[in-house]
Every structure is written in C-alpha cells, then in structure tokens.
Amino acid sequence: MKISLGRFVPGNSLFHKADPRTKIIWTVAMMVLVLMCRNYVEYAVAAVFVIASFVASKVSFKFILQSLKPILVLLIFTSLFNFLFYRGENVAFMMWSKPIYWESIAMSIKTVVRVVLLIISASLLTYTSSAVSITDGLESLMRPLGVIKVPVHEIAMMMSIALRFIPTFADETDKIIKAQAARGAEFDSRNVIKKVKSYIPVLIPLFIAAFKSAEDMSTAMESRCYRGGKGRTRFKVLRFSSADIVITVATVLFAASIIVLHIFIK
Amino acid sequence: MTETEKYIEFNNVTFSYGTQGDETESRKRKDAVKDVSFAIEKGTFVCIIGSNGSGKSTVAKLMNGLILPTSGTVISAGYDTSDDQNIWEIRRLVGMVFQNPDNQIIATSVEEDVAFGLENIGVPREEMIARVDEALKMCGVDKYRHSEPHLLSGGQKQRVSIAGILAMRPSCIVLDESTAMLDPKGRKQVLDIVKKLNKEENITVILITHHMDEIVDADRVLVMEKGELVKAGTPVEIFSDRELISDLGLDLPPAARVFEPEDGHDFGETVLTKEQGVSVLMKKLV
Amino acid sequence: MSILIKDLKYTYMPKTPFEKTAIHDISLEIQKGEFVAVIGHTGSGKSTLLQHLNGLLLPTEGEVFIDGEKITKKNLSEIRRKVGFVFQYPEHQLFEDTVYKDIAFALKRFKLSDEEIDAKVRKAANTVGLDEALFESSVFDLSGGEKRRVAICGVLVSDPSYLLLDEPASGLDGKGRRDMLALLKKLNSEGVTIVLISHSMDDVAEVADRIILINEGTVALDGTPGEVFSKEELLASMSLDVPEVTKLFNDFSKRSGIPLPTVTTALQGREIIRMLINEGRLVL
Known part of the structure; x- marks a missing residue:
C-alpha cells in the first residue's frame, strides 16, 4: 500500500530543488512579513510575491484550495462577526436594518487576504518537501542548540524512525482490523462509547506490535554499532544550490520592499 | 588448528534470562542456554537448527555481544565479548541479520540505511559513498537505492540489511532466522547472496533456520535442543541420525523423505538433495 | 452448498492515481468438503481473492455467493460466521488477557449463555488439540505454534463450514508445521471446507486435493496437484517452483x-x- 506522508507532491520546480533549510526559513520569514502588512499597498506587494512563489513551485491550484477549505468556514464566521459588531464611522449600506461600516469591510478583506497568504506560504513548504527532508532541515537548523544540551541528534533520529514506521503501522492496522472483522468484530456502531470499545481488539495487538518493533529495532541498531550522536559521520548532507540563491535574493528584495513601504506609508 | 582459525568460540557458555530479576516468567522459560561449547572456523558455512525456543537465537545474540554470557566465555573475532573495549569492533566484524525485515531497516531510504552502520563508526563521507555503492551492487539492490524501504518486498528488505552489514567490511555474518518470513523467491535470493559471500569473499556465514533444505550445503550443522548443543556434524551426519531427527521432531529435506530406509528399501546412502537422489536412482538402475 | 465466484474484479483505490486492479475475470466454484490451495507469487492477487470469500473486501465488479447467498454489505455478520478466516500472524488477532477469553471473543455478539459459550470453547480447543491447562495463561506467553492454535480456535468457535487460512504453517518449526497440516487434514475430514494460501509447494502437494494458481490477478491453472505440478516450465515462467x-x-x-x-x-x-x-x- 502506498501511503503519502504529509502532503508532499514530487516535482522538479525551483521550490522542489531548494534546500529544506531555505524553505523552512522562507516560510518563517513569510509569516513575519505577511503579519507585518498594514495597508493595501503592502498587501498587494505581498500577494504578488506569494502568487509568484506559488507559480514558481508548480503546485496545482487544486491542492492549495484543498488546504484553504477547512479555514474557509472560519473566515466566513470572523467576517460575519466583524460586519455585525464593528462600529466605524462611514456607513456602507444597511443590512437587516443594521449599519455595515466601510471599516469593517476593509478589515474583513485584510483578514481574509492575510490568512490566505499565510496558508499558501506554509502549503508551499509541505507540498514541495517530503517529511523526511523537513526533518533533516530542522535537525540541521537546530544543531546550534546542541551547545545548550538540547539532544538534537536524538530528537531527529526519533522523528526519522517515526516517519519510517508510519506506513508499516498503517499496513499492520489494516491487517489487524481485517483479522478482527473476520471473527465478527464490528466497527460501525453509532454509539460513541461502543465504537471506542470496539477498537480495543485493534489497539492492543497494534501496541504489542509497536513494542515488539521498538525492541527489535533497538537490538538491530545496537548490533550495527549505534551509540548515539557522538563521533557519528553523516551520509546525507544538505547542500545549497542555485535554487536557494534565487529564493533568498527574491525574498530579501520582497522583505526590503515591505520594510520600505512600512516606513514610508503611514 | 591454530588459534586464528577459530573465528567464534563458545567455552562452557551459560545464559539465563532473569538474572537481573526484572524479566517475566515467560522469558525465563524460553531461550536460555546451558553449558554450550563449540568453535566455528573462519570462512566456513555453519547452520544452527533446533525447534522454536531451543536457544538458537540466544546463541546468535551472544556471538556479537548483544547479550553477555552468565558464565563461560564467548570469543568472537579473537576478542572476548565481555570486554567492553572491543564491543564495537566485534559488532562491526560480526554482522547480524534478524528475522523481521520490517524491524531492522532504520533509515527512510535504502541507501541511507546501508550507510547507517558506517555513520555510527564514523567513516568519512567520501569513503562511505564508495562503500555503500559497492555493498548495494553486491546484494543486487542498487536499483532501489532511492526507494522508501516499506515499498520493497521482504526479500529485498533482507538484502538491504545484508548490504548494510557488508558495507561495514565484516568477516562474519549471522542470519538469525532471516529467511523465516520470506516467500520462496526472496528466500532463494538471500541464500544465494550469503553463499556467494561465503565462497568469494571468504566471509564466515552462520545461518539459523528451520528450513531443512537450506542446510544441505552447510560445512557444519549445530543442533540445539532445550538450550543445549545436542549434536554437531556435517549435514549427512545429522540427517543419518534417525533417532535424533525423530526425537527432536525435525523435518527431513523433501528429497530425503523419499529415500528413508523404512519399508526395506535401503539405498545405503543418505540423500539430501534432488541431485543426490537422481544419482542414487541412476546407480541402481538396471 | 458451495462458494461460487462470478466474474470477480477488484480495484484498489479506484479513481485515484494509485488505482490498481488486483484481480479480474475470476469465476470458479469451491464445493463443500474440498481442500483447496491457492498458490501464486507475492503480489499475484491470491490474498485479495481470499478476502472476497468472507466479505473482507467487496467486489468492484462481479459477485460471490456462499451457499447460494450473495455477499453484500448487509449480511456480512452471517457470512463471516459461516466462513472463518485465519490470518498469517496470530499476533494480529490475539488481544484478550487469557487464552479462554480470546477464544470466546467471537461468541460475544451472539446471545449465548455462559454454559453454551463454555461448551463451544472446549469443543473448539479439543478439535485443535489445545491443552485446557493453557486456558488461563496469557496469550502473549504462548509459543508460536500454540498462538496459531489459539487463533484457529478463536475462529472455529463459530462453527464455520468454510475455513480460509493465509500461510498457516509459515514460521513454524518442523514439528509445528507437520502438526498444523495434520490438524487441517483432520478438520477437512470432519467436513470443514479448507481454502488456504501457501508458498510452500511441498506442503500444498501434501495436503490439498485441488490447486488454484493465480497469476497476474486471474486464474492461470486449476486442477489436482498432479495436473498443476506437471507443468514445471509454465510455473517457472510465473516464478513458481514445483x-x-x-x-x-x-x-x-x-x-x-x-x-x-x-x-x-x-x-x-x-x-x-x-x-x-x-x-x-x-x-x-
């Protein structure tokens, strides 16, 4: 069974080629810059940059819509609240004999744009990088924390083993559910308590399998001379490429323009 | 026989679980080893057989210091396994492949997994790349080098595990029921590789199995029962010991079952493989 | 009284990029009392086929009938009582804290008295040769062979007329393997129809009356062991041994x-x- 981890869609775009560290820093930078935006000009610049990035990532628009969907309801609600309870000075029109102000419309638009831009930026990271490469990127970025005794290597090893086992356990769960269903277990009760209870015959074998795997795994690692991060060399190294330079330069220019606009437009 | 020819040596080895007092009753019951002594010569192909729970896996884990004897000594690759200083060198030289293919692949891609051991012993990256490449090719899995392990078949996974050990330049490989969970094709591929490594690279191979057809080519077979070593000898010696076979409930290889000297048809030779069977029949042909 | 399969087709994850037809154009009938082995290399679709015989998978196209009754979403519980399925690894189903409770698990959904449950559990244990002294032990302390017996027992308590098994003898030692095959022979002689998947041609030849060979998702050969294994070259071309x-x-x-x-x-x-x-x- 092929299970896609996270939402990674393989590809060959500028973003796919970039180093995960660049993409992680890029995402954080985008968050900060989008949240800094205050006026329409800044929003317009940010929107253009995010859309340009989106085009450069060659991620299908369908996928972006998918990640926006769950947030959409939230957006509609906040806008509605804004309309109903915000008191401004310039009345735009009346709705159900309640005044709707220009200010609240403007605010709603800004909120929507802001959230949409944030989500698109974050989606670009997860759609163009595998979970494994994000882990590698995080490990590399967190390495300086080793100085203050954060067990960076151990955390990264744990994350990587967890990622490695997700598909294995998904397969295992499927088999256990079938084995129990075959001897009469039913999982489709409408009663919540009954439903939770019906999964006990699945959870127990799954936990036992997980413990067994963990035990086997630690023996296998020990047998292959694993003794923690000390003195270890790395097979996989992250390397920056021209894609990273392009993204970095573009982002620096974008950041500069936002900051300049921030200072000059009051 | 000089000292160096003995590659692995068990001297009156006893191992019992539960010595720390925290093991459960069930663990105590199985897999203990009692006063076992044997020596395995360098470059040989040795099989260990015995029923489930006879202590075969415990013997395997004692070989590279994953567990230490309660009493007696285990000398592997010339080092005493209970001496802390040598433990990593022993584990590098005596590689181990386990039963469940899923529970021994650590990394998220094939080539990274093959590199795992090398990373642990601190091999420089340039050399690591060359060794990983070589090991992948030797085990015939280089075309999967970028694959995610869970997409491979059981046989492919086990070959990846062998490659991971091979990259460490070992002089001995222990396979602890590594073929038990494989289909016939995967089993054959794994056996072909270890036999090749034994012949061409002079790597000592210790194969623990209960598939009797896997042991017919072995130089030597050790038979375990209830934690004790009950017999050691060539496959022919083992399979001609009818009493032992029936006492321990062992299977005969399929071809041997045809030539069992029961109903008065004694061919006077122990047949283990189909080739031997054909030649015995041809000899008796009128 | 039979298992009847008509024009069966099954597609995994239809209408997605991962769409894959696992089996197709399968029509066959298994009569009550037969001992059938389904063989084929890994990924040939034999396991997918078996899972259709008790409704663990429902056909994408085609129909499966058990004793004349078509398997649908609605009668699964009844079908599964009639057609038991023992998976390859008993670890996938054992979960109760004692052997006895685990065997009785399948009976929970029927409104039976404790005496009736007890009688059924003991009868099933007796059939598979499971020592009653083990009833109160933990399922996790058993040996591999014992675990498999308990797993089969946990399916047999529902008195199935058809028993499906995935690799029942793999991973067992010599004696465990022979005992398992003898048990299946015995169940079959008592009237239980057996359909098993196995990779071991030696085992299959020893126990089965009929062999169904699945290759690339459909039936390639169907006959007695003698008929099927007489085609050594054809089998080799499907990476199977005789x-x-x-x-x-x-x-x-x-x-x-x-x-x-x-x-x-x-x-x-x-x-x-x-x-x-x-x-x-x-x-x-």
Whole structure:
C-alpha cells in the first residue's frame, strides 16, 4: 500500500530543488512579513510575491484550495462577526436594518487576504518537501542548540524512525482490523462509547506490535554499532544550490520592499 | 588448528534470562542456554537448527555481544565479548541479520540505511559513498537505492540489511532466522547472496533456520535442543541420525523423505538433495 | 452448498492515481468438503481473492455467493460466521488477557449463555488439540505454534463450514508445521471446507486435493496437484517452483528414459520406487 506522508507532491520546480533549510526559513520569514502588512499597498506587494512563489513551485491550484477549505468556514464566521459588531464611522449600506461600516469591510478583506497568504506560504513548504527532508532541515537548523544540551541528534533520529514506521503501522492496522472483522468484530456502531470499545481488539495487538518493533529495532541498531550522536559521520548532507540563491535574493528584495513601504506609508 | 582459525568460540557458555530479576516468567522459560561449547572456523558455512525456543537465537545474540554470557566465555573475532573495549569492533566484524525485515531497516531510504552502520563508526563521507555503492551492487539492490524501504518486498528488505552489514567490511555474518518470513523467491535470493559471500569473499556465514533444505550445503550443522548443543556434524551426519531427527521432531529435506530406509528399501546412502537422489536412482538402475 | 465466484474484479483505490486492479475475470466454484490451495507469487492477487470469500473486501465488479447467498454489505455478520478466516500472524488477532477469553471473543455478539459459550470453547480447543491447562495463561506467553492454535480456535468457535487460512504453517518449526497440516487434514475430514494460501509447494502437494494458481490477478491453472505440478516450465515462467520431489523424479525420468507420472509427494515417490523395484528396473 502506498501511503503519502504529509502532503508532499514530487516535482522538479525551483521550490522542489531548494534546500529544506531555505524553505523552512522562507516560510518563517513569510509569516513575519505577511503579519507585518498594514495597508493595501503592502498587501498587494505581498500577494504578488506569494502568487509568484506559488507559480514558481508548480503546485496545482487544486491542492492549495484543498488546504484553504477547512479555514474557509472560519473566515466566513470572523467576517460575519466583524460586519455585525464593528462600529466605524462611514456607513456602507444597511443590512437587516443594521449599519455595515466601510471599516469593517476593509478589515474583513485584510483578514481574509492575510490568512490566505499565510496558508499558501506554509502549503508551499509541505507540498514541495517530503517529511523526511523537513526533518533533516530542522535537525540541521537546530544543531546550534546542541551547545545548550538540547539532544538534537536524538530528537531527529526519533522523528526519522517515526516517519519510517508510519506506513508499516498503517499496513499492520489494516491487517489487524481485517483479522478482527473476520471473527465478527464490528466497527460501525453509532454509539460513541461502543465504537471506542470496539477498537480495543485493534489497539492492543497494534501496541504489542509497536513494542515488539521498538525492541527489535533497538537490538538491530545496537548490533550495527549505534551509540548515539557522538563521533557519528553523516551520509546525507544538505547542500545549497542555485535554487536557494534565487529564493533568498527574491525574498530579501520582497522583505526590503515591505520594510520600505512600512516606513514610508503611514 | 591454530588459534586464528577459530573465528567464534563458545567455552562452557551459560545464559539465563532473569538474572537481573526484572524479566517475566515467560522469558525465563524460553531461550536460555546451558553449558554450550563449540568453535566455528573462519570462512566456513555453519547452520544452527533446533525447534522454536531451543536457544538458537540466544546463541546468535551472544556471538556479537548483544547479550553477555552468565558464565563461560564467548570469543568472537579473537576478542572476548565481555570486554567492553572491543564491543564495537566485534559488532562491526560480526554482522547480524534478524528475522523481521520490517524491524531492522532504520533509515527512510535504502541507501541511507546501508550507510547507517558506517555513520555510527564514523567513516568519512567520501569513503562511505564508495562503500555503500559497492555493498548495494553486491546484494543486487542498487536499483532501489532511492526507494522508501516499506515499498520493497521482504526479500529485498533482507538484502538491504545484508548490504548494510557488508558495507561495514565484516568477516562474519549471522542470519538469525532471516529467511523465516520470506516467500520462496526472496528466500532463494538471500541464500544465494550469503553463499556467494561465503565462497568469494571468504566471509564466515552462520545461518539459523528451520528450513531443512537450506542446510544441505552447510560445512557444519549445530543442533540445539532445550538450550543445549545436542549434536554437531556435517549435514549427512545429522540427517543419518534417525533417532535424533525423530526425537527432536525435525523435518527431513523433501528429497530425503523419499529415500528413508523404512519399508526395506535401503539405498545405503543418505540423500539430501534432488541431485543426490537422481544419482542414487541412476546407480541402481538396471 | 458451495462458494461460487462470478466474474470477480477488484480495484484498489479506484479513481485515484494509485488505482490498481488486483484481480479480474475470476469465476470458479469451491464445493463443500474440498481442500483447496491457492498458490501464486507475492503480489499475484491470491490474498485479495481470499478476502472476497468472507466479505473482507467487496467486489468492484462481479459477485460471490456462499451457499447460494450473495455477499453484500448487509449480511456480512452471517457470512463471516459461516466462513472463518485465519490470518498469517496470530499476533494480529490475539488481544484478550487469557487464552479462554480470546477464544470466546467471537461468541460475544451472539446471545449465548455462559454454559453454551463454555461448551463451544472446549469443543473448539479439543478439535485443535489445545491443552485446557493453557486456558488461563496469557496469550502473549504462548509459543508460536500454540498462538496459531489459539487463533484457529478463536475462529472455529463459530462453527464455520468454510475455513480460509493465509500461510498457516509459515514460521513454524518442523514439528509445528507437520502438526498444523495434520490438524487441517483432520478438520477437512470432519467436513470443514479448507481454502488456504501457501508458498510452500511441498506442503500444498501434501495436503490439498485441488490447486488454484493465480497469476497476474486471474486464474492461470486449476486442477489436482498432479495436473498443476506437471507443468514445471509454465510455473517457472510465473516464478513458481514445483515440489522438490517432482523435480527429482522429472530429472530421473529424463535421464533414465523411463516415463513416469508426475510425482508430487514423498509418499508417491516411495511408491514409484517400490513399483520400479517390483518391475525389476531398480535393484538395491
């Protein structure tokens, strides 16, 4: 069974080629810059940059819509609240004999744009990088924390083993559910308590399998001379490429323009 | 026989679980080893057989210091396994492949997994790349080098595990029921590789199995029962010991079952493989 | 009374990029009381086929009937009572804290008295040769062979007329394997229809009356062990072996020029040798 981890869609775009560290820093930078935006000009610049990035990532628009969907309801609600309870000075029109102000419309638009831009930026990271490469990127970025005794290597090893086992356990769960269903277990009760209870015959074998795997795994690692991060060399190294330079330069220019606009437009 | 020819040596080895007092009753019951002594010569192909729970896996884990004897000594690759200083060198030289293919692949891609051991012993990256490449090719899995392990078949996974050990330049490989969970094709591929490594690279191979057809080519077979070593000898010696076979409930290889000297048809030779069977029949042909 | 499969097709994850047709164009009937082995290399679709026989998978196209009744979403509970399925690893189903409770698990959904449950559990345990002294032990302390017995027992308590098994003997040692095959033979002689998947051609030749060979998702051969294993080259082209004994006598027949029927078990091999001795062609 092929299970896609996270939402990674393989590809060959500028973003796919970039180093995960660049993409992680890029995402954080985008968050900060989008949240800094205050006026329409800044929003317009940010929107253009995010859309340009989106085009450069060659991620299908369908996928972006998918990640926006769950947030959409939230957006509609906040806008509605804004309309109903915000008191401004310039009345735009009346709705159900309640005044709707220009200010609240403007605010709603800004909120929507802001959230949409944030989500698109974050989606670009997860759609163009595998979970494994994000882990590698995080490990590399967190390495300086080793100085203050954060067990960076151990955390990264744990994350990587967890990622490695997700598909294995998904397969295992499927088999256990079938084995129990075959001897009469039913999982489709409408009663919540009954439903939770019906999964006990699945959870127990799954936990036992997980413990067994963990035990086997630690023996296998020990047998292959694993003794923690000390003195270890790395097979996989992250390397920056021209894609990273392009993204970095573009982002620096974008950041500069936002900051300049921030200072000059009051 | 000089000292160096003995590659692995068990001297009156006893191992019992539960010595720390925290093991459960069930663990105590199985897999203990009692006063076992044997020596395995360098470059040989040795099989260990015995029923489930006879202590075969415990013997395997004692070989590279994953567990230490309660009493007696285990000398592997010339080092005493209970001496802390040598433990990593022993584990590098005596590689181990386990039963469940899923529970021994650590990394998220094939080539990274093959590199795992090398990373642990601190091999420089340039050399690591060359060794990983070589090991992948030797085990015939280089075309999967970028694959995610869970997409491979059981046989492919086990070959990846062998490659991971091979990259460490070992002089001995222990396979602890590594073929038990494989289909016939995967089993054959794994056996072909270890036999090749034994012949061409002079790597000592210790194969623990209960598939009797896997042991017919072995130089030597050790038979375990209830934690004790009950017999050691060539496959022919083992399979001609009818009493032992029936006492321990062992299977005969399929071809041997045809030539069992029961109903008065004694061919006077122990047949283990189909080739031997054909030649015995041809000899008796009128 | 039979399992009847009509034009069966099953597609995994239809209408997605991962869409894959696992089996197609399968029509066959398994009569009550048969001992059938389904063989095929890994990924041939034999496991997908087996899962259709008790509704663990429902056909994408086609129909499956158990004793004349079509399997649908609505009658699964009844179908599964009639058609038991034992998976390869007992670890996938054992979960209760004692052996007894685990065996009784399948009976929970029927409104039975404690006495009735007890009678059924004991009867099933007796059938598989499980020592009642183990009833109160933890399922996790058992040996591999015992675990498998408990797993089969947990399916047999519902008195299925059909028993499906995925690799029932794999991973067992010599004695465990022989005991398992003998148990299946015994169940079959008591009237239970057995359909099993196995990779071991030697085991299959020994126990099955009929072999269904699945290749690339459909039935490639269907016949007695003698018929199926007489096609050594065809099987090899599907990366399958014939039993070791079959190869032995094929080679011997070729080299000696003596025409021989297809030999599939050691027992048949011994009979052939006896015959050749009686005919004076072999002298010991």
